[in-house]
Amino acid sequence: MWSRITPVTRPGSRGYVGGVEGINTRGQVVVKDKEEGGCDGLNSLPSLYIDLCLGSNDTLNVAAHNTLARWYCRGEEGRLKESGDDIAVREPVPAHSVVSPQINNTRAATMTTYFSYPDESLQQELRRIANAITAPGKGILAADESVSTMGKRLSDINVENTDENRRKYRQLLFTTDKAVSEYISGVILFHETVYQKADDGTPFINLIKEKGIIAGIKVDKGVVPLMGSEGESTTQGLDDLSQRCAQYKKDGCDFAKWRCVLKIGKNTPSYESMLENANVLARYASICQMNGLVPIVEPEVLPDGEHDLDRAQKVTETVLAFVYKALNDHHVFLEGTLLKPNMVTAGQSCSKKFKPEEVAKATVVALSRTMPAAVPGVTFLSGGQSEEEASVHLDAINKCTEAKKPWALTFSYGRALQASVLRAWGGKDENVKGGQAELMNRAKANSEAALGKYKWGSCQGYAGDKGLFIKDHAY
């Protein structure tokens, strides 16, 4: 969309964008929409203000001054390119979102309570998706393994890591009988999978949606180290995230996932790492919501280490407090988000073993102390747990009465839903049905666990009870 700059030079003068009136306070320029004649009203288009840093009496002629200007709107920045009279501005935001004008920095620091809630239709859309994902007895299949991670899974069953094999494997998952949608409400995909098709040419996205399952997309671009820290990281992927989200939404996804990683050590997680990871999660969440995607917020505290349950609980509580403060600072609409945390478990190398009831209590108490009731639900990650461990723990959490639990408590399992599937399949076409049966079984077990109705040990998986722990799991 091309926009034409209408210069308004004096502070106090008024301009319009799509019917929304704005006042210039500092010799700013108001961008005028070319289609301005057909404005839809207040919610149709955002207001854009271009801060050209002019003095209050300057005469504006952008082309003549050859001035590069920046425009701001929520989370986005762009440059004006001079080209004669018409000046092209990159399409900033989709019609959906509400944008607040960026006010110059000195005043913004004092006015921290000025922001907008998302408009009503966006609120409803996000709530609908988040509530559907956390419907009673349902949870998420995390099938978003990256190419390299999928490579590890396939090599475990002696299958070569080719495009075709990855496609075949995901096809196994998505051609499972429709009944699986009684247990699975959503599936997280990796980028490549969104655009793959079944043997008969049906796009995977269609297979998923035909079953009434919601498609989600992993949007982060992996961890990067934090300079000066003791082996800590943040997660990257914010660049062009808004455009990517808009595209994924068009292509059928309704939620997204972004994983941050924190590690328990003698001096970690550090203040820097908790602050930074919480902030990047909040930026991701904000961008997703602008594009109608429900963000799943994943601040994983790794189970690596020798720490006991108590330490794990303290770290988890502190991390989650940082996360929810950051989400508030960034005005994320909590009712349209989900949390994907670790369960609170002792470190993998901890000499003491803890019972599922103890894990459940630590987990539920930690969440009750940090997660606002407005969040519709928690979709736990399984971390290094075996399939059965993950089901048992989820069940114990749902049975636990040690704290108030106003949110749904369900699963978003990758390894803990697929270990047996992979083993049963082994890469062979004739074993597809066997693999699908494993998926159905374990999905059902987790569905029961999400209702606090799972009978421990009643689901025997092909992978047995082998721990699925991978040291320092990077992805």
Add this chain to the structure above:
Amino acid sequence: MGKRLADIGVENTEDNRRKYRQLLFTTNKELGNYISGVILFHETLYQKSDDGRPFVNLIKQLGIIPGIKVDKGVVPLMGSEGESTTQGLDDLSQRCAQYKKDGCDFAKWRCVLKVGKNTPSYQSMLENANVLARYASICQMNGIVPIVEPEVLMDGNHDLERAQKVTETVLAFTYKALNDHHVFLEGTLLKPNMVLAGQECPTKYTPHQAAQATVLALSRTVPAAVPGICFLSGGQSEEEATIHLDAINKCTAGRKPWSLTFSYGRALQASTLKAWKGKDVKAGQAELLKRAKANGAASMGKYVAGSVAGTAGDAGLFVKNHQY
């Protein structure tokens, strides 16, 4: 207290204050059905009734838990636009220990934030949240439950939505600070403002709207671990405060895992004072009981609007820039 007494033509002497509090604490035992706790001022904790019985004993005999205000009032924040923090941390631990010995089981500390063009500022939210967290931490060390009160004043012409955003932001700062200071949330209470438009806002909102804004704001910021929320009444009249509390308890706009009840000063005592006028104890006590019962019902979403008419009528109890 001087202002309250002046309103009913009674002189502000220690004995009159004692007499008034005596009226409250010698009310019929039925009061204990609706009132679970009473917040006292330091002087009152050590006063006695005419026949020599310590007030704190009278209170306990009613089955009510005594609490104590421990802050030492607001002080200005340099550089801010008329904003403040609250002082009182010096020797707070020893004071709490003493109060606990003397029969108090909970404490209260009030911070004040104002909605204006540029306020509340980051400085003010950060500072008030931090001082509340320090107070809470010190209380808990001494076995006292801290009531955390970050009051967003009703002064101003802002609308309901702005009030909601400010309240959400203030509460987020508050709970981050409580977490930073390792306060045991299950042993705290929150005493927030209800979310209401400013006193001078031209738009009037229904109790249902106010309730919805309040419940949403709390559901987005107050962790489930907090056992309960006891609203302050601010400048609301007695009936307004009861109706709003009732609407909040009836509201289904958001999840409410904590109890939602009252911690009312003016909104429980306006009619009591008016009926007493320094003379008629029984009349004053009858008013107190009536209003307490009404709020008890409201805290369960069972109040019938207008069913309790108080002597103070519906007079707004708003005091501009309420200092204490």
